[in-house]
Amino acid sequence: MAATLGYAEPIDSEFEDDPFPSKVGGKPRWLDPTCPLEADRVICDECSKPMVLLMQLSAPEDDPPEAFHRMLYVFICHNGICHKAGAKRCMRVFRSQLPEENAVYMENNIDAANENDVEWVMAEGVVRAPVCVVCGLSGNKACSKCHKRRYCSRSHQIADWDAGHKAQCCGDVPMKPESAEHHRKLQRMVYPEHIIVSEEEPACGESDEDDDGEDTENINPESLAVVPVTNERVEDSEVEVDPAFMKFQKRIQKNPDQILRYARTPESNETAEPLFVSDSDQPKADDISKCANCGATREFEFQVMPQMINYLSIDSVDPNSIDWGTLLVYTCSRNCSSSSTGYIEEIVCRQQFSSHGIGQKYMRAYYGDETAFTKQFDSLDI
Numbered sequence: 001m002a003a004t005l006g007y008a009e010p011i012d013s014e015f016e017d018d019p020f021p022s023k024v025g026g027k028p029r030w031l032d033p034t035c036p037l038e039a040d041r042v043i044c045d046e047c048s049k050p051m052v053l054l055m056q057l058s059a060p061e062d063d064p065p066e067a068f069h070r071m072l073y074v075f076i077c078h079n080g081i082c083h084k085a086g087a088k089r090c091m092r093v094f095r096s097q098l099p100e101e102n103a104v105y106m107e108n109n110i111d112a113a114n115e116n117d118v119e120w121v122m123a124e125g126v127v128r129a130p131v132c133v134v135c136g137l138s139g140n141k142a143c144s145k146c147h148k149r150r151y152c153s154r155s156h157q158i159a160d161w162d163a164g165h166k167a168q169c170c171g172d173v174p175m176k177p178e179s180a181e182h183h184r185k186l187q188r189m190v191y192p193e194h195i196i197v198s199e200e201e202p203a204c205g206e207s208d209e210d211d212d213g214e215d216t217e218n219i220n221p222e223s224l225a226v227v228p229v230t231n232e233r234v235e236d237s238e239v240e241v242d243p244a245f246m247k248f249q250k251r252i253q254k255n256p257d258q259i260l261r262y263a264r265t266p267e268s269n270e271t272a273e274p275l276f277v278s279d280s281d282q283p284k285a286d287d288i289s290k291c292a293n294c295g296a297t298r299e300f301e302f303q304v305m306p307q308m309i310n311y312l313s314i315d316s317v318d319p320n321s322i323d324w325g326t327l328l329v330y331t332c333s334r335n336c337s338s339s340s341t342g343y344i345e346e347i348v349c350r351q352q353f354s355s356h357g358i359g360q361k362y363m364r365a366y367y368g369d370e371t372a373f374t375k376q377f378d379s380l381d382i
């Protein structure tokens with residue numbers, strides 16, 4: 001069962017008008033802009049500040065009709081130190097849905113000859129709710145002096161004040177435009193924006209069939225470790241073999257720029273298996289609780305790959321920078337309606353590269369340390 005792969009590309013002119021974008025970074029583009037997510041649902045348990053958008057993914061479903069428009073949002077804390085704690089404390093996933101008939105969007109320019117050529121535009125009279133100028137979450141707080149700048153939280157109000165609103169705020173008279181420096185500082189408080197484009201993972205060629213079998217333990221680690229290693233390191237890798245990492249490595253090197261793997265297929269009920277980065281620390285049944293909204297089981301839907309970190313403009317030398325092997329997202333198998341609560345929280349699990357398996361040995365041999373490995377994954381050449 002093949003996964004659909006996601007790749008990051010620069011934003012283009014069409015992106016601005018896309019009401020349902022799949023993207024990395026920037027501010028969230030809410031499926032229902034009359035109802036943005038409130039900051040109190042994404043407060044980091046470590047630093048008590050609102051998390052920012054890592055990515056959003058448009059993943060519509062035919063069943064049930066309430067999932068006709070369907071968007072998934074992943075938020076993470078911007079502060080790398082918080083990521084030393086468990087993923088539950090510094091990461092959140094939310095799902096938002098709308099049926100085909102809804103008050104927010106209407107169809108436009110339908111080509112009668114081509115049913116699929118549908119363009120969605122905002123319906124007349126829809127009023128966007130105010131959002132935070134820093135992060136795009138619900139802006140239900142305002143600057144107490146000018147009452148014009150909107151914020152999700154006190155921490156983002158302070159951040160904007162220091163970034164330039166102090167010089168811009170004029171009380172009752174019209175506000176001065178944002179200076180270029182102010183604008184740049186605000187942009188650095190969220191991740192750089194990229195479009196996510198998708199492509200089905202090419203089927204494995206005949207010669208590669210073993211890659212996907214369960215018999216990965218039969219692979220000789222030395223045949224993979226063609227990097228220059230000292231005798232001592234080869235010895236190490238013979239002792240410590242992590243079959244999951246080896247499978248991961250072989251799968252990734254065919255499409256090394258993938259930032260996302262999406263498991264569902266619209267035409268079938270089958271889903272692709274997660275590609276784990278290690279044998280240890282895989283999510284267990286207990287980690288995947290049932291949907292809190294409807295009680296259905298949650299199933300694996302997509303995973304964020306370590307290559308996405310390359311697009312976040314993170315200082316890779318900083319030992320406290322954000323890092324992961326993979327982020328695994330599990331969602332309600334029934335796509336239950338979000339209309340009563342607006343946003344349904346789903347589950348994200350983080351798996352790190354093994355700290356004792358061949359993964360780390362390989363990384364050390366090749367790059368000196370494992371942090372550098374994830375930052376430079378796409379230069380991997382074995």
Ligand SMILES: [Zn+2]
Pocket residue numbers: 044045046047048049077078079082090
């Ligand atoms: Zn934090």
Ligand SMILES: [Zn+2]
Pocket residue numbers: 050132133134135136137151152153156
């Ligand atoms: Zn904010």
Ligand SMILES: [Zn+2]
Pocket residue numbers: 143144145146147148149165169170171
């Ligand atoms: Zn103000």
Ligand SMILES: [Zn+2]
Pocket residue numbers: 291292293294295296332333334335336
């Ligand atoms: Zn549910």
